Amino acid sequence: MAEDSAKQHLLSCLEVPQQQPQKLGAAKKRRIRRCKSAPSAEVYCGQNKDCGWIAGSHRTFKSFWPSFQPVAFFFAIYLVVSTTCFYLVRHQLDGKKTNGVLDALYFCIVTMTTVGYGDLVPHSVAAKLLACAFVFTGMAIVALFLGKAADYLLEKQEVLLVKALHIRQKAGKMQMLKEIETNKVKYKFFMTSASLLFLVVLGIFVLLKVERLNLIDAFYCVCATITTLGYGDKSFSTIGGRIFAVFWILTSTIFVAQFFLYLAEMNTEFRQQSLIKWVLTRRMTFVDLEAADLDDDGVLSAAEFVIYKLKEMGKISQEDVAIVMEEFETLDVDQSGTISNSDLVLAQHDV
Numbered sequence: 001m002a003e004d005s006a007k008q009h010l011l012s013c014l015e016v017p018q019q020q021p022q023k024l025g026a027a028k029k030r031r032i033r034r035c036k037s038a039p040s041a042e043v044y045c046g047q048n049k050d051c052g053w054i055a056g057s058h059r060t061f062k063s064f065w066p067s068f069q070p071v072a073f074f075f076a077i078y079l080v081v082s083t084t085c086f087y088l089v090r091h092q093l094d095g096k097k098t099n100g101v102l103d104a105l106y107f108c109i110v111t112m113t114t115v116g117y118g119d120l121v122p123h124s125v126a127a128k129l130l131a132c133a134f135v136f137t138g139m140a141i142v143a144l145f146l147g148k149a150a151d152y153l154l155e156k157q158e159v160l161l162v163k164a165l166h167i168r169q170k171a172g173k174m175q176m177l178k179e180i181e182t183n184k185v186k187y188k189f190f191m192t193s194a195s196l197l198f199l200v201v202l203g204i205f206v207l208l209k210v211e212r213l214n215l216i217d218a219f220y221c222v223c224a225t226i227t228t229l230g231y232g233d234k235s236f237s238t239i240g241g242r243i244f245a246v247f248w249i250l251t252s253t254i255f256v257a258q259f260f261l262y263l264a265e266m267n268t269e270f271r272q273q274s275l276i277k278w279v280l281t282r283r284m285t286f287v288d289l290e291a292a293d294l295d296d297d298g299v300l301s302a303a304e305f306v307i308y309k310l311k312e313m314g315k316i317s318q319e320d321v322a323i324v325m326e327e328f329e330t331l332d333v334d335q336s337g338t339i340s341n342s343d344l345v346l347a348q349h350d351v
Contacts, residue, residue, distance in 0.1 A: 071144045080142050082108040082134045092124035106242040112138025113253045115225055118232030142254065185269055189262040196259050199252040200226070206248070210241045228251040248288045272314070279312045 086093070088106035097103050107120045111134055122128045148236035150330050202224055213234065221234035236245040292300055292308030300308075310316045331339050333346040 089127045092127040094123045095120040098239045114228045115230040116233040119235045185265045192259045196255045226256045
């Protein structure tokens with residue numbers, strides 16, 4: 001009996017208070033009060049009028065820097081060490097050469113991004129072993145550093161985009177923050193697409209003007225580079241072109257990866273929203289009633305209904321419910337089906 005009572009109080013924060021009679025005999029309505037398990041966003045702002053929706057970006061910034069700084073340091077160390085090593089074995093690299101230091105840095109970037117044009121290739125044992133070592137460490141640095149950096153920059157651009165969309169509207173700061181959180185993936189996808197398009201056009205322009213390629217070859221070289229296909233028949237062979245390539249290859253390859261990442265996330269989000277819409281619009285059946293009735297009393301409480309719908313949406317699973325129920329029963333020391341202050345005191349003493 002106590003177990004059945006515990007199940008009924010699983011979501012004790014969801015209450016169905018009885019409304020007072022309304023004027024003109026309006027029909028009584030049931031509503032679920034918001035669970036006060038965490039303070040709302042307004043609590044963090046208090047009387048500070050400047051924090052508002054920027055607080056979200058500030059918290060992201062704070063969580064970004066602790067991991068960003070050491071990775072940025074290791075990235076700088078990687079560039080210095082790898083460029084020095086490749087410079088020392090520059091005579092053991094075959095291909096089109098320009099300047100010793102620039103070629104070493106260029107070869108480092110081409111290696112770590114796995115573009116691998118083939119315009120510079122190692123031919124000695126030492127050079128080949130160095131290339132093998134730096135390609136793995138470089139890929140790890142790219143995943144850690146550039147992935148975070150690109151995501152952070154996109155968040156800053158996302159804020160500017162929302163500001164521009166609401167420049168003529170008197171939308172509140174919290175409303176803008178809510179819009180950013182709701183459409184985060186969509187905005188990041190649009191910003192990534194725009195940035196990638198800009199990088200493609202910029203790469204084509206440089207290849208046309210600096211490397212003297214025709215339009216088709218320039219577009220072909222850009223596509224082979226940003227997708228890390230790197231056939232090598234067209235590449236950057238001049239000093240100016242390789243200086244540009246050092247920065248452009250890093251940026252463009254990362255934005256391509258981000259583009260496909262957000263594309264996949266948008267597809268997943270769309271499928272999830274479609275499932276939620278189907279769950280909320282389909283009619284409840286007797287089979288559903290039986291499956292959702294946790295205490296087998298023939299009726300559904302608000303808590304039972306919410307749990308069943310969340311399971312249908314894929315938000316939680318039966319295992320999640322079982323784990324929460326186990327914790328509830330542990331805290332319910334007196335087996336009354338509710339958790340009180342005395343239960344918490346007794347549970348703490350037992351620990």
